[in-house]
Amino acid sequence: MAAPGALLVMGVSGSGKSTVGSLLASELGWKFYDADDYHPEENRMKMEKGIPLNDQDRIPWLCNLHDILLRDVASGQHVVLACSALKKVYRDILIRGKDGGPLKCEQMRKDKQPAEVKLLVVYLSGSFEVISGRLLKRKGHFMPPELLQSQFDTLEPPSDPENFIQINVDKNLSEIIATIMGTKIT
Numbered sequence: 001m002a003a004p005g006a007l008l009v010m011g012v013s014g015s016g017k018s019t020v021g022s023l024l025a026s027e028l029g030w031k032f033y034d035a036d037d038y039h040p041e042e043n044r045m046k047m048e049k050g051i052p053l054n055d056q057d058r059i060p061w062l063c064n065l066h067d068i069l070l071r072d073v074a075s076g077q078h079v080v081l082a083c084s085a086l087k088k089v090y091r092d093i094l095i096r097g098k099d100g101g102p103l104k105c106e107q108m109r110k111d112k113q114p115a116e117v118k119l120l121v122v123y124l125s126g127s128f129e130v131i132s133g134r135l136l137k138r139k140g141h142f143m144p145p146e147l148l149q150s151q152f153d154t155l156e157p158p159s160d161p162e163n164f165i166q167i168n169v170d171k172n173l174s175e176i177i178a179t180i181m182g183t184k185i186t
Ligand SMILES: Nc1ncnc2c1ncn2[C@@H]1O[C@H](COP(=O)(O)OP(=O)(O)O)[C@@H](O)[C@H]1O
Pocket: 011, 012, 013, 014, 015, 016, 017, 018, 019, 020, 082, 134, 135, 137, 138, 169, 170, 171, 172, 173, 176
């Protein structure tokens, strides 16, 4: 596997993206971004009210995250991003931005260089039961556990030819981090 410039830790709400992503970033000495911190206020309010986001809500948010990743990686800064990235098309936006149309990402192709981020996807998979159990115990977070079913309904797990590894969230955190660190990422 070619060394990536960025790692995406993805999965449904409560799968452990923020926890695993921040531990991994510390371990690697890479910069950490939590995509939750980049949701516009409208998106957060929608989720707080128990309404799932749709493509229109997510696409500008993902474009912004793509621009951030690309800027960092182009300057030699390696990055870990924790982001739900539930659908293949969302992961494609994180890698390539969104060409054309009104939602076009801003940064692109000043000097006609391909505006792609070399990304390794770490997919945290787990059962509804295990993950909902963790969400019900999690305190002080805006995401209501009732939205978990819609996250599973939307989820398109990564598959070939995506550059990904899959890790089951039944493992404890040290095992998860060790498994990822055992992959050729640097
Ligand atoms: N592998 C794990 N084993 C046990 N608990 C975990 C594990 N990963 C995450 N958690 C716990 O599950 C909850 C959800 O994790 P979090 O990182 O907030 O998920 P996400 O960012 O995907 O919503 C947190 O309370 C976290 O401490």
